[in-house]
Amino acid sequence: MRILVSGYRPYELGIFKSDQDEVKVLKAFIRSKLLEYIDEGAEWFIIQGNTGIELYAAEEIIELKKDNYDVKLGILMPFYQYDERFNENDQLVLQSVLSNSDFKDYIYKKPYSNPGMFKHINRFLISNTDGAIIVYDEAAESKVRFLYNQILEFLEENPYNIERIQFDEINSYIDSRFDN
Numbered sequence: 001m002r003i004l005v006s007g008y009r010p011y012e013l014g015i016f017k018s019d020q021d022e023v024k025v026l027k028a029f030i031r032s033k034l035l036e037y038i039d040e041g042a043e044w045f046i047i048q049g050n051t052g053i054e055l056y057a058a059e060e061i062i063e064l065k066k067d068n069y070d071v072k073l074g075i076l077m078p079f080y081q082y083d084e085r086f087n088e089n090d091q092l093v094l095q096s097v098l099s100n101s102d103f104k105d106y107i108y109k110k111p112y113s114n115p116g117m118f119k120h121i122n123r124f125l126i127s128n129t130d131g132a133i134i135v136y137d138e139a140a141e142s143k144v145r146f147l148y149n150q151i152l153e154f155l156e157e158n159p160y161n162i163e164r165i166q167f168d169e170i171n172s173y174i175d176s177r178f179d180n
Contacts, residue, residue, distance in 0.1 A: 002044040002074075003037055004125055005030075007053030007135025007165070012142050015052070018089060023056065029173045031060040033133055033165070038069055046074045046129055048121075049083065049097070051090045053135045058097040065100075072102035078121045079108040122150045131161030140167070 015022050034045065034057065045061050047054040061073045075098060077083070083094050098104050107121050125147070126132070132151055136144045151162050 001037075001040070001042045001131070002046055002129040003042045004046045004129040004132040005054060005057045006047070006050065006132065006144050006147055008140075008142050008144060009050060009052040011052075012140065013052065018093070025174055026053070026170070027056050027060055028177070029170055030057050031064070032173070033163075034060055034064060034071075037133070038064070038071055042071065044072045044074055044102075046076060046125065048125070049075050049077045049094055051086060051093075055090070055093050055097060057133075058101070059093070062097065062100045073097075073100070074103040075101045075105075076125065077104070077106050078112075079106055079117065080111045082106075082112070118146065119150070122147045123154075126151055126154050126160065131163070133163050133165065135165045135170075137166040137168075 010016065010023075013022065013026075030053070034042075037045075045057065047058055049055070049058075058073055058075070061071060064071055065073070083091055086094060107124050108117060132147075134144060134148050134151070136142055136148050138145075148164065151160065154160055155162070
């Protein structure tokens with residue numbers, strides 16, 4: 001089973017430093033979700049390499065592999081030079097994740113040329129995975145809505161498993177873990 005993972009960028013969550021407490025909580029939440037999917041037979045987790053939820057998930061997948069879980073990490077970056085707009089720290093995190101991935105490639109083997117590329121990229125990702133974990137709450141605007149909407153269109157004619165995680169679920173997780 002191949003699972004696509006995507007969600008908010010850090011700035012969309014009000015996260016501006018990688019050492020913020022929110023990052024630790026999100027990573028713990030994501031790890032718990034990944035473990036659920038591993039228990040259900042997930043073998044591959046696929047990301048594009050976006051900052052935020054995707055890279056947090058990738059770092060947790062790498063940790064799970066170190067803990068002897070039999071999972072693989074695939075990174076399908078959208079196009080050449082995709083990460084050039086990342087700040088220095090995010091580029092370092094991405095390079096670390098890439099070096100610890102089981103597969104990495106570009107969907108388009110050329111630089112960005114037009115906005116239509118993103119629709120094709122999303123279609124490629126959806127049609128080459130069995131399901132998706134999307135951290136997306138319609139109450140908060142995000143670029144991930146385009147991927148989410150394409151998955152909904154795909155679902156009209158194809159079987160596909162999607163789990164949309166909203167802020168309420170993350171808040172419930174926090175409450176259950178940190179209430180005394």
